Amino acid sequence: MQKFSNIPVAPAQLPDYREASVNPVAPAFLPYRLLTTAAFWMFLAGLSTLPGLSALIGFGPRWLTILALCAGLWFMMIAWLDARHRGWALREHDLIYRYGVLWRTVAIVPFARIQHVETSNGPLERVFGLMRLKCFTAGGAASDLSVRGLDAASAQKVRQYLLEQIRDDVVSNEDRAREEPAANAPD
């Protein structure tokens, strides 16, 4: 059994995730988001001009198109705010990811819980030079974190950094396990 230690830590002494300086997403994320949102709602607006659809729903075709265009404008505004607000930060022991406009969320994943890191990008993201970073944890999909909007260079650097952190953790854990054979062994 590991040595049980219970030294109280005052809240003021705890590292605060709010103090981390957040790196904003790549500048290319904004046009990427605007483009995808616009394309989606233009497509819907185009659909709404089909004669059959408006008869089905009961609105006049012009109303549907206007509705689609208004929604498109609204979501593009959201996308603009999203690109401004989204960001990530690396601390000594964890990754912080901030996203969301109406529901502002901050997600924190300690390196000690990351088992694997991958980068990926879709075809449109490739055009804008963007990449996604996915951190896999033991908990499965519920605790995996997908960081979007990184430019390719940063994504590779962060991935490399995370892999090193994970490796260091495993090494130091093995050292610790050798020193204290009674400690809980990692999986």
Add this chain to the structure above:
Amino acid sequence: MPPTEENRPEEKGTAAEAQWHRLAPLALATLIVSRTVSFIQQNLYALAGLGAGFAFVEALGPRELVMVLLGLLLLVVGSAVIYHRRFRFRLEEDALLVRRGLFEKKELRLRFARVQNIQIGQPFYFRPFGLVRFSLETPGASEKEVELPGIRRELAVWMRQQIISQTPSAEPAENLEPALCLSEESTLFSASAGRLFLHGLASNQIWFLTAAAAPLLPAINNQLAQQFEDPENLPWQLSRLLEFGWIAAVLILLAVLLSLLLLSGVITVIRFFGYRLMRRGDQMIATAGLLDKREQTLKKEKITGLLIRQSALGRLLGCWSLVARQASSSAQRPESRSDHFLVPGLRHHELTLTSEMLDLPEHTVELQGISKQFQKMYWLRLLLPLLLGWFAILRLPERDAGLLIGLAVVLPVLALAVHLRWRHWGWAMQAELLWVRQGMLGLSMEVFPVRLVQQVRISQSLYQRRHGLASVRLTVPQGIIQIPFLPLDSATELANRAVYSAESSLIHRV
């Protein structure tokens, strides 16, 4: 080691220390039955459709239908035979190897260190043959659970000992009990039939029974309708009862409910008969069952948290239950799985055995509530519009009385539900342990060491931002724990503490 009919030398031909085992012959019978049942369950709609389809085609009759059914049965039996014949397993120094599969042989390697719990079950039809069902559970996305549907009991017990204690010993010959380790075994709790019956009454099983019985309702309804058409068919008591109209309906409903409760109680007594919770060294062992005797073993270090639960009826009956939480990456809530480690029928003072499962400095703790804005928000956003709608309907020239009365009943109930939900949501952080309680009528309390946290999410909706509140979502090995509508300072402190605890602990990659 004397080779028996159940030992097979390794395929390469060299006599290896660890030998491949096969399933017992009788297991084939159970495999056939279980596969048939699951086949029917999965393809119920297809089979029903098939039957209906055949009924429409004139020339074809029942004979063709029977032939198709026989063909399907043959398929299922054949697949069971192939599965049974190809099933192999072997115990290595630090892992269990299982080879199984119908078309392609899949080999699974389960390391002992990853095993969360071991279950050995002996249904009554296995008992004369000395066979058991052996199943292992490990966390992980692929192949979480391995079941050996029928092996010798001695082999199963020996395998369990190897996996848990990790002290290698010789494999037992047939019909000999392996030498068990001599550590002390202490009984922590045993449930009498009365407590089990109460647990059955209090548990949510009754709703599953109702849901299971629901498909039968139309058939029962038709039967009853046929009977009632002719008044002479009715027993005189029932016809007198029916004269009272709606009172009769209520009484009949109560009778049905009562019988479901009784059924639930009896089922629980049978399922958990003779429940005993023991501790042997660092293992927690639970034995229970009348028709299917089960022994569940888990290592204390594999317990990631506890769920202390009291359903609505449980609060009336003073009946608690305890679930030992373990790592699970399935989306399905652990409670609904049949193999979770459940301690039924506890009284309040017996909850002290939580300290046997988890290092708890205290058994109860003062909880902080969540912000009243939670209640206010739901009342304003959900109920107020409904209330206004109700008034609007009242003003209408032609109003639907049923809808008015319905809403008039539903609205206070919803308001009460929101209030109860708000009132019962509470949390406390004490000595690196997080306690979170929630519930509406029933209560459930989760407690776990905060260092096990895998991810922390703090989110704020527009409403919450305006009122300085936030919701915290923690992902832990057993699932997701949420606390909504906390003051922002408390939320950030909780998040920072959880993250700090996870990062400064010795256990990584959990």
